[in-house]
Amino acid sequence: MSSSSSSSGSEEEDEGMDSYRKGGYHAVRVGDTFSGGRYIAQRKLGWGQFSTVWLAYDSLTSKYVALKIQKSAPEFAESAIHEIEVVSVLTKNDPDNKKCVIRLLNHFKHTGPNGQHFCMVFEFLGDSILQLIKYNRYKGLPLNRVRAICRCILTTLDYLHTQLGIIHTDLKPENILLVSTINPSNDPNRSKKGPILSKPDGSMNNGGGFVVNAIEKRLKQRARQAVARISARRASLGGFRPVTKGDRCFDGIDFRCKVVDFGNACWANRPNAEEIQTRQYRAPEVILQSGYTYSADMWSFACTAFELATGEMMFAPKPGQSYSEDEDHLALMMEILGKIPRKIAIGGLRSKDYFDRYGDLKRIRRLKHVPLARLLIDKFKFSVNDARDFADFLIPILDFAPEKRPTAEQCLQHPWLNKSSESSVQKLDSEMSKLQIK
Template structure:
């Protein structure tokens, strides 16, 4: 669960999760940690926690307050995350490494149990929200470069200085420093903090009428979507969404959500990463290290530039999601070398003795640069340069992938082809450790 102005999915958390061992019900104006933090509005939620905008009375600033479910397994996960975030904050005193900053942590007793709470710097929208805001059109490549520099700076710090594998890098877990909509920014919008409970003490975004209102809104959205689908099936023209301008949106961003992260020498899960961003070594079970994060980074960079996920595997008749995922990878990158595939504990599940997939035989090969030109209408030069940047990171051999530090030196990020790039190139030198 991240600490953004818009994290959590479009759905609302389950009402019945507000029980013993579950979420803590928060009201606007509720105070935490001896009155230091006062809840303002809900920012989002995750499987383990809810996140609130809070006012820090000590610093007179706004923060993200993450309140974990109270059951022991959630408390244990929070302690692990606090350990990692504390190390991140300790090594980044001037807050320049493009990773979210932990400000404070404490325990809060409520009717559903004792909840571990983390106070994190307040950040803006996720890159997933940015992609959706842009209607999956793909961002201008200069904006993609700017984001890549921030993410790689964060990964370089995590990998090289701290020995941490994020293990769940994706657009949802990278947050812009500021919200897309300035009116959502409590500082820029001149939001006056609430310092005491409003009359009636309504639970905002928790267990209240907001559940009913949001369900009604969701039903209305679904009805509109069904009408659109019907119009499309009848060949009727679709209503065109106006293209939104990205001008003025600050592309600086930070890596967030360390709930699944681990120390490189203390791994506790074999299966890591969200499906579409999962590295091949994780699927075939041949062990993983920092280079698994690099694979997820390349998938994310492609998605920013095109608006589409690089790999969207789906199980079918006679084959699984994993097999389809490996087939999609091979169609784009060529056959997985047998010396790599045979090193996986699941080799026999997927491959025959020749190193070919057992159940998916007909692969349609398509190089990355041709995909960018033919499907996404990139200019030949842009496609070639972007593919040159991504292709080495998408190597089936994890040890051959460039590190985050090496990627920061790649010509695609350091090129001086225009004034925007000059600014970026100088930024890279400042961001290096």
């Protein structure tokens, strides 16, 4: 999980049984009901440090919803009240449902053996774009798909920043969900199965349903690992990769998406913490503690866009024997983006931990500078034009000076974002025509 204590559904396999105690999670079984029998639990969708999220059937509206059940300790209840306040504002100010933000449908309290839990009912959405990246085997999505997702995210950020004065503070692929699932059979609205309306046999015995779910999950995990090992072995035979970038079929996948998880969001005039953002998407001003505003979200957006297009995180820092994870993070930034201006390097509350008075890193002296466009061409095999155009879009958003970064509204007007998806086809036709015998 993120160091910013995200309350989003996690990509880890299991939240562990030890947190199902007083003040912790509420143990849910398939068929359990909430809010006077209105919502019926169907299956677990995910979990975070603050909550578990379940697919539920709303018996009043006959629709599927996502039910987020917060841990019961006072600090988690406080966090839930904050999230309800923020998401209520988001939903109220978007009556036409055009701002690409998750909608809060209801909220209530549920009393269980571990205490009283705040529950939030959200619209049911699909897979995260991290799962989309995994689906494509971490190879990066076609650029026209990346543009479509970026437009949705920027629409959200423009709405948050310009209209509402809210900073998300934890933008990352896990917190951006497609409006429907990648695999139609996982979508209760598209699959042929009807809702579960009562508890399956045996699920009432000592939390049996919960334990069965955990065992089933571990068996599935082992099966996936076995498949991955076989695939890796096949790939190594003969020293070639048997799959190509175009192998995954994207037909039928709806690339519209929505930003979720506002548990850590704050109003710009009321910042809620010094350390925000999940590590890999954290802006330099947050690391240096020199103050942050809307532009910190823009940094996270640029990191997310890069990951969509390449399949890899832009910055994945690790601590070394003589330097911290933070210092490695700053070094990785400078290797792609150039030296941090001295004024910015020494201007934060934590600057002295990493920089000397000249603005040089104290413990990492040798940097391998590879400009972004060059990295896209050499490592990720982008064409020269695609690399140049994508870098032109990202570089201004990754300015070390937060006040110089373009706003979400300005990014929505950028030529790269408004390129026709046909341009690459036209370019290919043009190149082919040049090869014709004159």
